[in-house]
Amino acid sequence: MTSLPRTDVAAAGSPFQHYPRTGSYDEMLDERGDLRSHWRPFVHALETLGLSELTRRWEEAKHLIREDRVTYNAHADPIGSDRPWELDPIPVVVSLADGQAIEAGLIQRARLLEHVLADLYGPQELVREGLLPPEVIFDNPGFLRPCHGLRIPANRYLHLYAADIGRSADGQFWVIADRAQAPSGAGYALENRIVLARTLPDVFRDCQVQRLALFFRSVRETLSQLAPHNRDNPRIVLLTPGPSHDTYFEHAYLARYLGFTLVEGGDLTVRDNRVFLKLLGGLQPVDVILHRLDDSLCDPLELRSDSIQGVPGLVQSIWAGNVAVANPLGSGFIESPALMPLLPKLCERLLDEPLKMPSVPTWWCGDERSREHVLSHLHRMIIKPAMPCDKIAPIFGESLSADQRDTLAGQIRARPRAFVGQEQLGLSTTPALIGSQIQSRHLLVRAFLTASNDSFSVMPGGLARVSATCDTLVVSHRTGGGSKDTWVLSPGRVSTFTLLRPTVQPVELSRGGGDLPSRAADNLYWLGRYVERAEGAVRLLRGILVRLTEKSGVAEVPELTTLLRALTYQGNTLPGFVGEGAEARLAAPEQELLSLVFDGTRAGSLKATCAALQAVAGMVRDRLSVDTWRVLINLELPPNADRRRPDRQARTQTAAFSADYASTNSRTLSRVLALLDQMVIKLAAFGGLAMESMTRLQGWRFLDMGRRLERSYHTISLLAHTLVSAQPSEGPLLEAVLEIADSSMTYRRRYLSNLHPAPVLDLLLADESNPRSLAFQLVALSEHVENLPRESVPSRSPEERIVLSSLTAVRLADAELLATTDSASVRPHLRDLLSRLEADIPVLSDTITTGYLSHVQLPRQLGTQSLDRFQ
């Protein structure tokens, strides 16, 4: 490190030449403007790389981030849509000494807070001794009375603990907030690290940065050891409020990284004082629950009865000692800002030592003198709720008008106990890449601790967050701030441990996969259906557009009318080319076709199907490989212009189509055709990944059943609406049907260019070697239903009987007979067979859903009623 040349960051050409000095403590530069020594390796590496190369690599990384959907649903965002996590590539570099000071301070604090919790949920001596005002307990929604007296092994109340820390102008660290209730951010810190290490591998290596994986291993070990039963191989679940939650991405990400099952309240049930996971194959006991629900929402029976996300009976099973919950319910109490001014005395009393890392100066208004202090210094105070409660945003005194300040003072006087005033810390600054320039931003770091043996271990890093501009001290994602990776330098050789490698403990080999929650099976099934629905629509649309663009009009292509009608039937998008006004639309089909592609508000449109597909994929995010997820994200059709910020990144090629479509009305059908071509390839990629990368377990089975069912439906629908009524010269139509069903090549190889209905029907209906034929789908379905988990019954299950009966009907059908027409030019045998099959398929779907997925009691977030055709 010392051999590096001294760097003059202000020199022309340095990426940092425009980096401004402010009055705050700066993480990178000392008070004379010289580079702090622990930043030297990074700055040197960055100067070698150059700003333009950094910017270029960063553009690539942003693409990765978008695909990974590192998102944060900001509450204030009226759309509630996924917003990419604003990450910037310049880490905060933390010196070894600072890292050690933070570690010591936070471990002490976490120990102290555990003692406070043990007293609160036990003897409550601190109140009687006058160290804790009774109001802070009794008037605190974070104190959960039903959890009082629950025995917590070794009084470990904080298996996970996080603290927001900031640094004042004199270099001192301060704790700004304590987090014990589902502390979020550790997963984002991990994601930031992975992105950054991938973007700047050389820089990362040269800087000797401590790895995060050991911390997560501690988390896993700590949680495993909590298990009351099966301590060798406990089942640990991560309980999430669900995909609509702020930090759902992180829940899914962490669950996958740590190897826990991601569950929602509805996936769990309590029987005989034990918590079970509802799996396809039955109930499996759960040993440890890592919950991301607020404490009070975890059990609607004994805690907040209005919670719909919790597990009724959970508190009872904790009483019975059959399940461990991390953190123990009620730990959220220590998030109370009202505790902060009490900590120095509590630390002396409980740990017999002075508090190492101070809290930012905080005054609880329940105390009269503190209240007066807050009221007389309101202009430089941050006013926060004194107790952990439903997210009320802090109020910055300096930003209020005199009138607003008076109103606030009135509110404080009316309910003094409910408020604290916090001194506004003049947070330190750190460099951030803004556009293509390096600027300074104010910094707040969330540090993470996990209980480990009889102490804690601290994540060597953390989630750094920065202000949106250099003028504001407000650091929050809700107001548009960004995040960063945090690099804590290593004292020696960096441990290259990774959780993705085998751990020291031997693991029992397992090929099982019964761990599929019924809800996940349901979502995978519908994912399969939607993917295939999209493909069916794309193929038919493409077949139509090819014909429309090659010729100058509908009149030149007689088979078009039939195809357009089939399209309306296929997507159930009446009236379309069938119902009222069909004649006009058939004569000029462009408008209707574009609407069927791009109109997301229209049920059955390609865009609506893709949206449903992505929504359902999001719910099983943790069960899809990264590559599969990427394919699905890229299926996005042109976004509605009004929903997106005008971000150049987001204006992909496809966005241009929708702009054309919406504004200029120039119907560039050929460009839409190119888009459909791309989609066919992406959908094929999904199919390939599912085929090649998913283990043949129940999850894959349900996904594939969904696809096979939907494809059967498409094939039946296509044939029923094209070939049942015979046309005078059927050649072009037969060719189109073969092409849409992706079977032209096979046909040509077998029959050369002789187009006859009988061989076409044979190929598309009965040929079990053709992956597009109906028989092929039924054979696959038959294999699937035979392998569904069930109690061993000697006779065939209802779903087996339906598949077998349909398959037999197809196998027994005579292609020549099917192709024969009656006097009205109708093929009666074909008609009868298809209408029978068309009736069988929905029954099969119903049988599977009621048999296996009916105890899915959660509201399913699928499309509208009309999308669920078979339901």
Next chain:
Amino acid sequence: MIYRVSHTTTYEYGAPVLIGQNLVHLTPRTSTHQSCLHQRLLIEPVPGLTSARHDYFGNPATFFAIQEPHRKMIVTAESVVDVKRFVPHDAAGKQPWEQVRDRVANDRGPLMLDAYQFVFDSRYIQCSSDLASYAAPSFAAGRPLLEAVMDLTRRIHSDFQYDQQATTLATPLCDVLTNRRGVCQDFAHLQIGCLRSMGVPARYVSGYLRTRPNPGRPPTVGAHASHAWLSVSCAEFGWIDVDPTNNLIPSDTHITLAWGRDYDDVSPIKGVILGGGHHTVAVAVDVVEQ
């Protein structure tokens, strides 16, 4: 006085309930002037699991789970309770109400802390300036606590009308105050809210009321539901029960089941079910003197 109490609650469901978890407060608690001589809980269908414990406030509570599909659940609690005539301590209600308020707020002894916790807001009861203004005329400066409380009780009894149709569990206290109608639970919540708004600790009491039979006629059977009233802290002199629905201080006519901050802490039956569809509830309470 010894009472035999039978309390039956019948739930009928439109669709099968796959699993039902319940937490009940149906065992009379023992207190200074009451002891429970005998108690049993009969549940149909027979629960797969029953577990008894005490809640945070010291009330006996029973958790049970019915884990088989069922369309009907009958919970019958039978108890024999000995209730002594309650006579408040002479000095109890004589202290000026402000003295009780301040004593409880500043003393850190276990007894005072136990009282102090009942000054704060709870799920169904939030202090407000409206409640304080309604209470104010009864709380003249220096007035003895019991006198002030009974004046408030009398006013609630005369200002408010007993009306079973006017409110539900979800009706907020401010609506009860505005509309001046409700049932025993509303009046108990209301008076507790008034007292807490004045800084006087008050807790919610769930229980039964003796139904005095007319001379020469058999006891009224099955005509009554459970009852609710409140209890006011008199600092070191303990608690005095007050029944605003009947404008009286219960002596040996009220059988206490449980107490807490409000209904939410001590509701006789609380349950969460999976399935069930639309359901109906029927309650029958018999209180017979032995």
